[in-house]
Every structure is written in C-alpha cells, then in structure tokens.
Amino acid sequence: MKARVTVTLKSGILDPQGKAIEGALKSLGVAGVASVRQGKVFDIEIEGADRARAEAVLKEAAEKLLANTVIENYRVDVLP
Amino acid sequence: MKARVTVTLKSGILDPQGKAIEGALKSLGVAGVASVRQGKVFDIEIEGADRARAEAVLKEAAEKLLANTVIENYRVDVLP
Amino acid sequence: MKAAVLVFPGINRERDMARTLRLVSGREPAMVWHADTALPPGTDLVVVPGGFSYGDYLRCGAIAARAPIMDAVRAFADKGGLVLGVCNGFQILCESGLLPGVLMRNQNLRFICRDVYLRVERSDTPFTRGYNAGQVIRVPVAHGEGNYIADGETIARLEGEGRVLFRYASPDGLLDPDWNHNGAINGIAGILGERGNVLGMMPHPENHVEASMGRTDGRGLFAGLVDHLAQAA
Amino acid sequence: MLRNEPAITPELIADHGLKPDEYERILKLIGRAPSFTELGIFSAMWNEHCSYKSSKVHLRGLPTKAPWVIQGPGENAGVIDIGDGLAVVFKMESHNHPSYIEPYQGAATGVGGILRDVFTMGARPIACLNALSFGDPRHPKTRHLVSGVVAGIGGYGNSFGVPTVGGQVRFHARYDGNCLVNAMAVGIAQADKIFYSAASGVGMPIVYLGSKTGRDGIHGATMASAEFGADAEEKRPTVQVGDPFSEKLLLEACLEIMAKDCVIAIQDMGAAGLTSSAVEMGAKGNLGVDLDLDAVPCREEGMSAYEMMLSESQERMLMVLKPEKEAEAEAIFRKWGLDFAVVGRTTPSMRFVVRHGGNVMADLPIKELGDEAPVYRRPFVDTVKPHAIRAADVTAPVALADALETLIATPDLCSKRWVWEQYDHVILGNTVQRPGGDAAVVRIEEGPKALALTADVTPRYCEADPFEGGKQAVAEAWRNITAVGGRPLAITDNLNFGNPERPEIMGQLVGCIRGIAAACEALAFPVVSGNVSLYNETNGRAILPTPTIGGVGVLPDFTKSATLAFKAAGEVVLLVGETVGWLGQSLYLRDICGREEGAPPPVDLAVERRNGDFVRKLIDDGIVTAVHDLSDGGLAVALAEMAMAGRVGARLDGAPDGVPPHAFWFGEDQARYLVTAKTADVEAILAGARSAGVPVMRLGTTAGDALAIAGERALPVAALITRFEAWLPAYMAGRTDNGSL
Numbered sequence A, B: 001m002k003a004r005v006t007v008t009l010k011s012g013i014l015d016p017q018g019k020a021i022e023g024a025l026k027s028l029g030v031a032g033v034a035s036v037r038q039g040k041v042f043d044i045e046i047e048g049a050d051r052a053r054a055e056a057v058l059k060e061a062a063e064k065l066l067a068n069t070v071i072e073n074y075r076v077d078v079l080p
Numbered sequence C: 001m002k003a004a005v006l007v008f009p010g011i012n013r014e015r016d017m018a019r020t021l022r023l024v025s026g027r028e029p030a031m032v033w034h035a036d037t038a039l040p041p042g043t044d045l046v047v048v049p050g051g052f053s054y055g056d057y058l059r060c061g062a063i064a065a066r067a068p069i070m071d072a073v074r075a076f077a078d079k080g081g082l083v084l085g086v087c088n089g090f091q092i093l094c095e096s097g098l099l100p101g102v103l104m105r106n107q108n109l110r111f112i113c114r115d116v117y118l119r120v121e122r123s124d125t126p127f128t129r130g131y132n133a134g135q136v137i138r139v140p141v142a143h144g145e146g147n148y149i150a151d152g153e154t155i156a157r158l159e160g161e162g163r164v165l166f167r168y169a170s171p172d173g174l175l176d177p178d179w180n181h182n183g184a185i186n187g188i189a190g191i192l193g194e195r196g197n198v199l200g201m202m203p204h205p206e207n208h209v210e211a212s213m214g215r216t217d218g219r220g221l222f223a224g225l226v227d228h229l230a231q232a233a
Numbered sequence D: 001m002l003r004n005e006p007a008i009t010p011e012l013i014a015d016h017g018l019k020p021d022e023y024e025r026i027l028k029l030i031g032r033a034p035s036f037t038e039l040g041i042f043s044a045m046w047n048e049h050c051s052y053k054s055s056k057v058h059l060r061g062l063p064t065k066a067p068w069v070i071q072g073p074g075e076n077a078g079v080i081d082i083g084d085g086l087a088v089v090f091k092m093e094s095h096n097h098p099s100y101i102e103p104y105q106g107a108a109t110g111v112g113g114i115l116r117d118v119f120t121m122g123a124r125p126i127a128c129l130n131a132l133s134f135g136d137p138r139h140p141k142t143r144h145l146v147s148g149v150v151a152g153i154g155g156y157g158n159s160f161g162v163p164t165v166g167g168q169v170r171f172h173a174r175y176d177g178n179c180l181v182n183a184m185a186v187g188i189a190q191a192d193k194i195f196y197s198a199a200s201g202v203g204m205p206i207v208y209l210g211s212k213t214g215r216d217g218i219h220g221a222t223m224a225s226a227e228f229g230a231d232a233e234e235k236r237p238t239v240q241v242g243d244p245f246s247e248k249l250l251l252e253a254c255l256e257i258m259a260k261d262c263v264i265a266i267q268d269m270g271a272a273g274l275t276s277s278a279v280e281m282g283a284k285g286n287l288g289v290d291l292d293l294d295a296v297p298c299r300e301e302g303m304s305a306y307e308m309m310l311s312e313s314q315e316r317m318l319m320v321l322k323p324e325k326e327a328e329a330e331a332i333f334r335k336w337g338l339d340f341a342v343v344g345r346t347t348p349s350m351r352f353v354v355r356h357g358g359n360v361m362a363d364l365p366i367k368e369l370g371d372e373a374p375v376y377r378r379p380f381v382d383t384v385k386p387h388a389i390r391a392a393d394v395t396a397p398v399a400l401a402d403a404l405e406t407l408i409a410t411p412d413l414c415s416k417r418w419v420w421e422q423y424d425h426v427i428l429g430n431t432v433q434r435p436g437g438d439a440a441v442v443r444i445e446e447g448p449k450a451l452a453l454t455a456d457v458t459p460r461y462c463e464a465d466p467f468e469g470g471k472q473a474v475a476e477a478w479r480n481i482t483a484v485g486g487r488p489l490a491i492t493d494n495l496n497f498g499n500p501e502r503p504e505i506m507g508q509l510v511g512c513i514r515g516i517a518a519a520c521e522a523l524a525f526p527v528v529s530g531n532v533s534l535y536n537e538t539n540g541r542a543i544l545p546t547p548t549i550g551g552v553g554v555l556p557d558f559t560k561s562a563t564l565a566f567k568a569a570g571e572v573v574l575l576v577g578e579t580v581g582w583l584g585q586s587l588y589l590r591d592i593c594g595r596e597e598g599a600p601p602p603v604d605l606a607v608e609r610r611n612g613d614f615v616r617k618l619i620d621d622g623i624v625t626a627v628h629d630l631s632d633g634g635l636a637v638a639l640a641e642m643a644m645a646g647r648v649g650a651r652l653d654g655a656p657d658g659v660p661p662h663a664f665w666f667g668e669d670q671a672r673y674l675v676t677a678k679t680a681d682v683e684a685i686l687a688g689a690r691s692a693g694v695p696v697m698r699l700g701t702t703a704g705d706a707l708a709i710a711g712e713r714a715l716p717v718a719a720l721i722t723r724f725e726a727w728l729p730a731y732m733a734g735r736t737d738n739g740s741l
C-alpha cells in the first residue's frame, strides 16, 4: 500500500528557511508571494493490504521518528 | 490564497535520506515499512484571489527555486 | 576523568574530541558504539561529539537520538552525570529531549566554518569553571544548522535560570547581529539542561586546545571538567 | 546469448560514442558482432575518460620517478614516501560536465569519487582541495553554478569528515557553459600497507561492497567525454546523487578490513562502475573475471545486464578477498550497515564473462578490453607564440593606488572567503594553515611532520603559450609550497582541454604537457597521479587550456611554517627575485588596461629553483617573519595581501630606475617572493643572497595602518580589506553583476 506522511512546522515556530525562500523569490522577481513555510513529505510503501494496520504503523513511524512533535505537526494519508 | 507546492525526487534518483530513514524505522521496531522516499512541501500564501495567476506564480516559483527540476518533480495545488 | 565518547554512524569529530580529552586529562576516553546499551563502568563524563550522524538526514541528530545507547545516557544524566554535546552532539541532545529547543538552518542557509567569539555567561558551573564570567573566548564553528530556537516560554526559563552558558558576541563581548553568524535567538551558542549537568553547544572548543596550533581558548572547558571531577572524586 | 537485447545498428554504435573504425576494431578483436551489453562495455572502456586514447602517447613524456615515489600514475592514486614509515596518497580528478548539469550533485560526487580513489589504497583522507573555473560573472548561469558547486563540495566533504583546506576559484568567459570542477584528495597510509587493484590467484571471490546499484549515471562515462551542445539538458536523467554518509561508512569499513588483512585487491567503482573496476582488477592481475550479475545488490526492479555494467551509482567498491577471511570481512561490512555480496570469481581464462538470468551477456578478452583500446596520435599544431609586450608600450591609465584598489576587488583576485567558509577546514584538528595563505599546511596526527598542499594553474598563460603556461602552473605550485617552508615532493595533474580532434586544441594539450614535464624535471617534482578531461567545449568554443596542478610538500616541523601576514610594524620588507616588469598576460593589463594580450612571463626553472631553495632556507633558519610568493597581480597585490592578512601597513620606496612604475608594481615576473625580517637580520639575509646569487631588494618597512608607496596615495589597510572581502558576497547576493564592484 502507498501512503504519504506530511510533516509541517507548528504555527508560531519560526521557519528561517521559509523566510529565506520568501526573500529569494522576491529577488528572483517572483511577485505576489506573501509567505512560505517549508515542510516534509514521506512517500511510504507499506506491506500488506490492511488499511487500519497501515495507518497505525504510519502513526507510530511519525510519532517515533518522522516528526519532532515539539515543533512539528504531522498528517497521515493512506492512498487508495 | 493558500497553496501547497509538493516537491518529490524523480523515480530512479537515489534518495539517501529515505534509505537512512527506512533503516532507522526498522531498528526502532516499526514493522511493515517497505520503502521511504522523502520530499518537501512548501505552504505558500499568495496575494490576491486570482486562481489562474496564483497557479502561474507558483509554477514560476517551483521552476526557479523550489524544485531542482534536474532530479525533482513538483506539483502545485491552490487550496480552495 | 573517565570520559565516554559516543560513536554513531556518520559522526566525524570523535577523533578530535578523543584527542582533546586525552591531551587535557592525560587519559584516553572510552569510545562507545551507538548500538551498545550500557556505558563503561565508572564513566563520569559522557561526550556526544560533532559530525553528521546518519548524514544529518531527516533532522540533524534525530536518528542518533533514538539509538540504544541514548537510554543509558538518559539514565546517566538523571543520576546527575555530566553530559557534553558539541555541534551534532548538541543537536542529538535536543532531539533526545535531554535539552529543550531545536537547531534550525543557519539564517543564511549556508554551512559556515570560521572562528567565532563566545561570551562566557557564568563561571560557576562544572563546564565553565575554567573561565571567568564575561570572558570572551575564540573557537571555531562548523555547521549548517546551528540556529537555536525554542518557544518564548522556554527561552524565558533558560534566561531566567541562567542556563545560557555561551553566547555569540563581538571580540569585546557585545551581543551584535553581525557577530551572530547563524541567527540564534539571543545569540545562544550553548545551554545547560534543567539540572545543570548537561551542556549542549554548537562551537568546537575541542579544536582550540593546543598552543602549538595557535589557540588554546577551548582548553578551559575541558580543564575545568577535569578539576571538577577530581574534586568530586 | 544476446537474448532480448536491441540489435546493433550504426545509430546505436554512434550513440555509444564509438567511431566506425573503432567498431571495426571491435569486430576484428572478437571475431563477431558484439552483444548490446558488450557494446556498452566497449563504449565505457574505450571512451576518452577511461582509455586516455588521445593523451596517452603524450602523457608518457611526464617524469614520474624520484627516490620518494612509491607509486606513480596508473593506480587509483599516487603514493609518495615521507619517512617515518608514512606515505602520502593523493590525486586530483575533474567532474566538469556533471557539475554543469547539476552543480550540487555533480561537485559532490566529484569529491566522493576522489576520496574513494584515496582510501581504496588504504589511506585515511586528511585533506581535500578544489580548483574551480566559472564563466563570466555576468553570464546568467554563473551565479547558480558557483553556489551549487561550492555547496556540493562542502556538503560532501563536511559530512564525510575531511577538511577542505585549499584550492582556487577563477572566472573567465571561456568557461561560460562549461565550468571546471577539479577536486583533489590527500590521505595518509602506512608505507608498507598500500593496497592495489591487481587481482591475484585463480578462483578468488570477487566481492561487491557499499551501496546498491541503481540506474544512476548510465552513460555517465560516455557523457563525461562528449562535447556539450545545446542538448546538454537532455542528458539530465543520468545525474548521480552522492551519499557522503554511506561513503563515510565505506571508509571506516574498508580501513577496518584492511587492518584485519582480509584484502588481496581492491578497486573503487568510479566512471563505468562495475565494468572498469572488474576489468582492471583482472587485466592487471593477468586473470580472467567471471561475474554473476544475479548477485549484484540492486536498488531498482528489473535492471538489465547492460544497466548494471554501466551504472555509475556511487559509494561502491569491488574487492578480491582472501577466501579464509570472507566471513570476517562480511561481518565488518554488516556492522557498518553496508551491502556485501560475492559477485564473481577470478579465472585462468583471461576472459571477461558476464552472466545474468542464466545467459552469458558478455564474453570478451579481458586484456584487450583495456590494452587494445585505440590509441591516437592526433594531429596537432603548435600555438603561435604571441609577441612580448614591452612595458614601455603600455601606458598607465590610472594612478597606481587606484589600480591596486580596483584589482583586489576583481573576481579573480578578491577574497574567496565566501567559498572556503562553506568548507569545514578545521575538522580533524590538524589544519595549521587555513585557506587564505599560499599553501595550506596540515599536520600529520600530532606532528611535528606536516604537509603543504596547493592547487594552481594560470589558464590565460596556457592559452597564450601552452609550454610556458604548463611550466608556470608547476612552478607556482612549487612556489606556494616553498613559501610556507615546505619541501615540494610531487604533483597530481588534472588536464582540462577542449576537443582533441581539433589540431589547435591538441597543440595546447601537447604544449602544456611538455611544459609540465620540463618543470617537473627541473624542480625534481614528479607527477604521481592525474586525470585528463577533454571535449570541454560548448558549441565549438573551447575552454581556456587548464592544466590544474595539485602539489604536495612536506615540512619536518609544522611550528616553523611561514605565513604571509605582516607580523608587526618596523620590519624590513624584502623582494626576492628579479623584476623586469613583465606586463604581458598580467591581470593589470587585462583588468586595468582592458587588454588580454601578449606573451606570458617566461619561467626560468633554474632561477625558480635557486630562489625557492634560498627562501626555504631562510624559513628553516627562522630569520624571516612573513613570506608570500608573487603570482596574479604581481608585487603590489602581494603586498596588499600581506598587509590585509596582518592588518599592518607598510611604507615602500618608489620603483627603481629602469622599470616603469606600473610594470614594477603589477608585472607578473616569476620566481619571486616577498619576505619580512627584523632589521637585525637583514644584513645576514642580504649576504646569504649575494653568495647564493639571488637578487634581493629592499622595498621598505612595515608601518602604521596604511599601504603607502612613495609618491602615491596611501591606502588604509582597513579599507583595502573591505573591498577585498566585499566582491564575492555582493555578487552571490545579486548585488553586483559586472566584473567588479
């Protein structure tokens, strides 16, 4: 089964990388971008076909490793 | 307007990070993960309400900066 | 001093650290493999050295922080044992929860290797007793993600409890954005854990300990630890 | 055999970069049409990159011997003896085309490749250098290439854990569309524990180690030798991604099994990966090799034999192990989390046999694959010698002080701090002299012995006069090592040129090689390793001939090494060497007068050696306080560099009679050094100079906080530093585009 875990910074945590990208876009002449925040996606192949189990595994992976829950939120999507 | 640009490695391109994460998940006892590939997401605030223009701006941003089109694909979603 | 230097895959400043510990304490530290589950008996200082554990993949220090040996380190710290994390070691300690906060990409998004000036904020800790409060030392940094941040509350606590031990400063000890190469909040370069026995810092004191190599500004930190442990024993 | 593989057509042959006559040669060699896999193997082995078919005959002219040379060209890297049972292992290699296509990964994998060459031989890498040539700063792609290449070099070296301590960065419009990335790695090994690539013994297991094989860089080797056209973008899918983390593990694992004495032969998989490494091991050992591709660890589904044989996936090694040690070696690799698989055996047959899925996909004579590669004596024409420019015929457009201020803020002469601060140059704790000086000085363990390392070439000299330019590149490397007090021992040469099928380009290659040979001979500075990169052209326009020289020297005691910074006021500034005021091809002529002309400064190798030996002696005797060699920009620029480094000014007398002032201060005469000394020592130095027949001239004294040439506007050192440091950061931030501030 294919799945995607998306990890994003909690609001309020500042994101120097996002800020720098905003700046870079401006200097590249890309107009109209108000703000940028960067996150991560993990495209994951899960063995077996049990959706519920897959979601449990992904949640475990996110909690244990993929996200630093102090500063990051995550979201799990098992793709149909 | 809110939008998200998702950048992922082209298939076949080595992903050392994904590889290391796979290994880490195994040693953390997270079972059933066959493979991991890591990508980036950019959550972007676009000024104005013109959808078509927003998409154009995002495409430009992706081509010029957010994605390294030599090894990465990108996808633009303007959120409703 | 019976120091233990942790070795994770991808760590690459463990030799620098081991040599410095030997030069200053006169004793070879034990090199401890990440997969081990216990520290050598009698260990009185754990050092998490710099480098690129697991290639800095995912988040700097994230994978190493979850290695088997880290449970032993946590237990050691809970019993008041001294833990020093430098550079990637600092990142690992933050990821493992032994220290608060995170180290983000440097403000300019580039890796920076240069000598920086640190203002030593306190001299009444095992890590800084070799210095005077307010003293300015010059040591190298070499990192791409040393920009320390934490939520306002945490910063307030760190500052309030005097747990910021080192700050990036100008040569004459003033806080100045031009002398804060990575943009860390309040110029924070090194912090103590809640109980004052865990120090994490981005700069590399271990690279400035030999007079013949030019500078010895980093020696005070290690000499101080040796004295402290000698007294404790 | 040859099942479900495409038929061999003239198009397919051409796509593989094989000329019709080369294909004829293949047919004659194997007496039948090759299979698709075999065609791929031939294309990989016979391309310029692996076969050196255009340069071979000329490279034979390079001096490669000296009592201290343990291993010259022909192995993964050169090896020299530095006493105390220690050997230095080093090499430089280009990754030009890949870096142009994907700057970060191209440069990163270039560093990874050269590091592997060094630790494959049993050495632990202790330093890296890099020589970079980019296009005109105004060219739209230049900034992007600089930032990507520098980040890639740093990204790989920093993570791997080796200090990057030196190099050079130059800009010139002739590199538009074809930047050069030359990376050098230096390692230390036990002189009696060097590992080589020649297999020995029949039936020995051939082991695959490191990362898995993917479709990375297929056709990379052929691409690396293919002239660039507008379709460069099309070649993108072959990009290889570097994994410095795996390489670090590979290093530790390799050194561990070498220490355990498990290894008979070892060869890293570089360009043309499995093919060239396996063929090399067999051919060098006069053995056949039988490979079973079903055993190769693959990263992707359904890889064909062709793909596996041509894959350039990084961080991989091939080894012949002592059979009794196989289990021990495997355990070590597993501990480091690396792949380990027996993929073949050595055979007595002298054939290279490749099996896959029960089929024999290739069966070729192993010796001929390497030795019978075509060798060309390509026609060449010597570059026409340009006229020498008489200083008297060059009028000074601006005041000397203004010229100096301008020059130190030009792309070629400005500070490269922005670059080397992205490289960890202090890791391992042995960097005695960091970037910013002449040669870098790196202590060996805790010393006192140390190495002096440098990378040099002056392409505009080579363009004007390949022979003199070749000499000068070697001489400057020798001089930079001498200027820190090092004894120059040997070099690695990285020859970057255009299309050798054009006689004038071939003439540049031949001329530079002859010049390099002459200098190596005269300076007892042999070539122990090197690399040739040809077809560096874009739409028929070649790069400047760029034979980068990586030099290695040794210092018995690192605490005695000299630095270029003025140490204190009140010291005497002396110029060692003769100054006629040679303006031809000088940066003054190019960047101040707008004329890129004339013959380059000639290099008198006897004088070079005499003056250098004299300066080195002064450093040994400890009677000089600062030393700097003169190169680009001449005397005035060198003085400014010393003043800026020490934040101390100087008061200097005017130019002597007979030499026009602008030629005296900015001429690029060779074999010269600046030294400072305490007044008390000056007489001794001058006396020594007289008896050694070395011209030494008193220029003035260090003083105050400005650089003041008699009769010229004094230049505050602080202001010079600001200009010197400003250009590159401003350019990279997009705040300046033109050649200067």
Ligand SMILES: Nc1ncnc2c1ncn2[C@@H]1O[C@H](COP(=O)(O)OP(=O)(O)O)[C@@H](O)[C@H]1O
Pocket (backbone or CB within 6 Å): D129, D130, D131, D132, D164, D165, D166, D167, D168, D169, D416, D419, D420, D434, D435, D436, D437, D438, D439, D440, D455, D456, D480, D631, D632
């Ligand atoms: N790409 C680079 N990487 C590391 N150091 C560099 C690089 N380019 C220049 N440097 C350093 O900057 C200093 C000046 O370079 P250069 O002008 O080429 O010196 P020289 O004229 O003595 O050869 C040297 O110390 C050199 O090592």
Ligand SMILES: [Mg+2]
Pocket (backbone or CB within 6 Å): D437, D438, D439, D480, D628, D629, D630, D631
């Ligand atoms: Mg020099």
